[in-house]
Amino acid sequence: METVKHIKIKDYNYPLTDVRIAKYPLSERDHSKLLIYDKGEIKEDVFYNIAEYLPKNALMIFNNTKVIQARMHFRKDTGALIEVFLLEPYAPADYEQMFQTTSECSWLCLVGNLKKWKGQQLGREINIKGKDVFVKVDYEREHHTSHLIKFSWNNNEVSFAEILDAIGELPIPPYLNRETQESDKTTYQTVYSKIKGSVAAPTAGLHFTDNVLTSVSNYGIDLEEITLHVGAGTFKPVKSDEIGEHNMHSEFVCVHKSTIEKLLLHDGKAIAVGTTSVRTLESLYYVGLKLLKDKDLSEDELHVCQWEPYADDVKQVSAVKAIEQIREYMEEKNVNSIHFSTQIIIVPGYGYKIVKMLVTNFHQPQSTLLLLVSAFLHGDWKRVYDYALSHDFRFLSYGDSSLLIP
Template sequence: MNANPKNLAIKDFVYELPEERIAKFPLPERDQSKLLYYKQQGIADHTFTDLPELLPAGSLLVFNNTKVVQARLIFRKPTGGAVEVFCLEPVKPHREVQLAMQQTRSCTWKCLVGNNKRWKEGPLKIFFEGGVVTAEREAQQEGHFLIRFTWTPAELTFAEVLERCGKLPLPPYLNRELIPEDRSRYQTIYARNEGAVAAPTAGLHFTDKVMAQLQAKGIDSTYLTLHVGAGTFKPVKADTMETHEMHAEQLMVSREVVAQLLEHLGRPLIPVGTTSMRSLESLYWLGTLLWRQPDLRPEDLHVTQWLPYEAETPPAAAEALQTLLNYMDRHQTQYLHASTQIIIAPGYTFRLCKGLVTNFHQPESTLLLLVAALIGEDWKQVYRHALDNDYRFLSYGDSSLLLP
């Protein structure tokens, strides 16, 4: 069993991040970012294009191919005031993001509403070329609203509606207006499945050139999908982790990828980004759930935040992945859909991942806890080095390769 991080104090994961160290804009060239290389307690400075040379031989890189949607909708009231509706996750007719994005005519989403006080009553509308989308409040729940959207032309999908009249949700800490470049630069070059409200930013450094070099070096790569939620930016407000509720995110992985992971066990499996790492480790725990309860219903495939710390004598990684494959075969499905609230913090034992490609994260964040789970107290040394050597921080910032 893993040591339980419930008693961890978030004040132990603080460092001083000056405002000027936050990268407000992307670099002109994606792959020219700095790369901090941490291996067995040693630290060296590189450029991201060196990554293929630095990865251990026989590595399998795992990418998150989620695509950021233009989830911010700015509605104007007849009086001219603006009300912003930020789509968080679908509620009906589908809770699954993939299906919700293909929905036509109408749908209901859980949303944040900015300037809600200005929205006295009645529906709000946005007119776009050849159509209109209407928003109506169905209910208010803790911290958010259920908003029903209807639109014409009715045959448009919700993805197309967002594409035509939504805005990209940049991270709040960038504290600036969108620029045209953000539309392409706040997406990875391999983004495919629409549904994230934040980019898996470790992937923003990859270019076709770097991908070709990886292939030439015999480094394999594979893709899964975790739709990154707004909760990824949520600072930990609780004194200890026990009272911090992790946000849930939707995960989708193909049978082919699970088989590939199983085949690769014993060699380095390296996720690109914290979302890929959380996905991979969640797959292990989903396999463990099914290993214990083979008859779990698809809607019960969910990793709760403390599951990894409460499971007694869980199976070996190979057994957990094989259990997932058997489950998919029994259900005759090529794709596993699940959700995860996994929290990876010091005390966690990694089941699949052997390293990480990642950016530099906010103080007091669950992402920093994840880094500390991987490299222990050395996270302080890594972040001190990055601060002392002009690394750029957060979403548009520089990168690191961490090999404990």
């Protein structure tokens, strides 16, 4: 583990100028360029042809999370503008329950212009379904690196989801250096997004259209969905010289029994669409290891810690055996889905257990996502990025895509 922690982040740098960053998506999302890395050979195509490069009878897994309008603005009587950025639900802690709440709720948030807030109650009047609703915002307390904020409103017929739709703003990535536009509400969501909870899109999926999904399915590929709610930590830069000093954020995961069954039918192997799907699938392996030791763990105890995969005493079993433990756990608990959180970090030195192919965009220099890609390609990330830079690929969230086959 110590060798892994001493990885120097400066070794994962490349020249990314502003002109390379795609500020807007293409008008047709499946017309983006596709870089194919196939066991060291690099070529390119158009994304809508991706099915041609996939092995028949494989399993492809998508993250069906939906980006919420997590950024809200409130103005004090003095005129000071306070920004409240939702990170994760606190009370109720369950995402589905949270969005159905009809009187009050609490979130862990980031707060912009906090010094100007000074703890005074903020308020904002809005009109929802023809009715006036007054939303009150109270600062509760600091909570680790975030703040606990309570929301309450005076209309029990209005849910928190409707309040967000009325006054929230979709939080597009900060590196786009522009305001959110109405079009982003569509283009910054995958076509298969369903479960509200993310503050950033799983952007590898933005290239898929219904036509592409149909072509992939017709090619004999099984399609399954998991849910990982992407947190703001996905944009957190690595500020330490060595990766061992970087703290990963936790993210909430939900995997259905049907996906577990499909993984077993495919010998514990999958094609992951996006790094969030990678983090979910690889975390499943370590959840299975925990259950091998103790089948009576609660969902809270299934949390996958940041450096867990690199511990010297990690027991190595097959992916199938680990996944079978999860199926047994679900059968014994009589549940159709498993919920846990993961803080996993994937860096060079990590051995992938479940993910065999990866669809992903081009990531920021010196980021944990670039380390994940390097680990997947056994260190050969630079050739991929050199090719993309020299062949006019577009970078980051609204940029082009790659299919990586190590």
